[in-house]
Amino acid sequence: MDSAVSARPITLGGNDVTGRFQGMAALVTGGASGIGAAVADQLAQEGADVSVLDVAPTQSAHHWEECDLADTASVEAAVDGALKRFGRLDVVVNNAGIGAQGDVTANSDAEWSRAWEVNVVGMARVSRAALPALRESPAASITNTASVASLAGLPQRVLYSATKGAVMAMTKAMAADHVREGIRVNCVAPGTADTPWIQRLLDQAADPDAERAALEARQPHRRLVSADEVARAVAYLADPENRSTIGVCLSVDGGMEALRLRPE
Known part of the structure; x- marks a missing residue:
């Protein structure tokens, strides 16, 4: 890394939440839209220099690196570009992902x-x-x-659930591997969030209003999770003051996985 472009020094031990990432550099995958964009904005608002890695350009003011997560060379080039831009890296948010629908017979190899x-x-x-x-x-x-979907069985989400279950298991294994290096690894588990991907699914439904109502109803607080709510949870997990938060999966799902309410 080029020390000449290193970010400002980090100050730990303060209580100013609005600047808790001051002097730090963050990398957010899938940061061009939806939850990733909200996370990038949240970290930047709290003082971080942010690089967005995405296949699509971002319309925000954050530094952008084109990145295809399925290609090792593309990933390595994007991470290297982020490092060259800010001279350091403190926070990584692995947010990018793709969806899939259907039961176990629905998706091809x-x-x-x-x-x-x-x-x-x-x-x-x-x-x-x-x-x-x-x-x-x-x-x-x-x-x-x-x-x-890492925690609860959802209908018509077999492939997506399998990948997200793997993410949770991988998070705990990574946390065990790197905790003694001073690298904290955690994950966030959003419920059904109000994002462009969900909107595309709604647009494809025979009755989008009824489908949205059904998605809202299955979450105990009776609404979709907002991207900003997930972003604030990510900021908590990345906060350097939370040194004992390690190997945690923080649910932001309106109680969908944990609560069992009686029917009204």
Whole structure:
């Protein structure tokens, strides 16, 4: 890394939440839209220099690196570009992923391979490329985006659930591997979130309003999770003051996985 472009020094031990990432550099995959964009904005608002890695350009003011998570060379080039831009790396948010619908008969071998390459191996590629820089940080963290589908059986989501279950297991294994290097690894598990991907699914439904109502109703707080809510959870997990938060999966799902309410 070029020390001449290193970010400002990190100050630990303060209570100012609005600047808790001051002097730090963050990398967010899938940061061009949806939850990833909200995470990138949240970290930047709290002082971080943010690089967005995505196949699509971002319309935000954040530094962007084109990145295909299914291609090792692309991932390594993107991570290297982020390091060259800010001279350091402290926070990695592995958020990018692709969806899939249907029961176990619905998806082809090619679809299984693609989802696994992006949702699981893609996170491993980014983490692997980022580890040398993270080992130099006094406040290193990796946060992976899992899902309520990692924890609860959802209809017509077999392939997606399989990949997100793997993300949760991988998170705990990574946390065990790197905790003594000073790198905290956690994951966040959103419920059904109000994102462009969900909107595309709704647009394809025979009755989009009824489908949205059904998705809202299955979450105990009776609404979709907002991207900003997930972003704040990610910021908590990445906060360098939370040194004992390690190997955690933080659910942001309106109680969908944990609660069992009686019918009204």
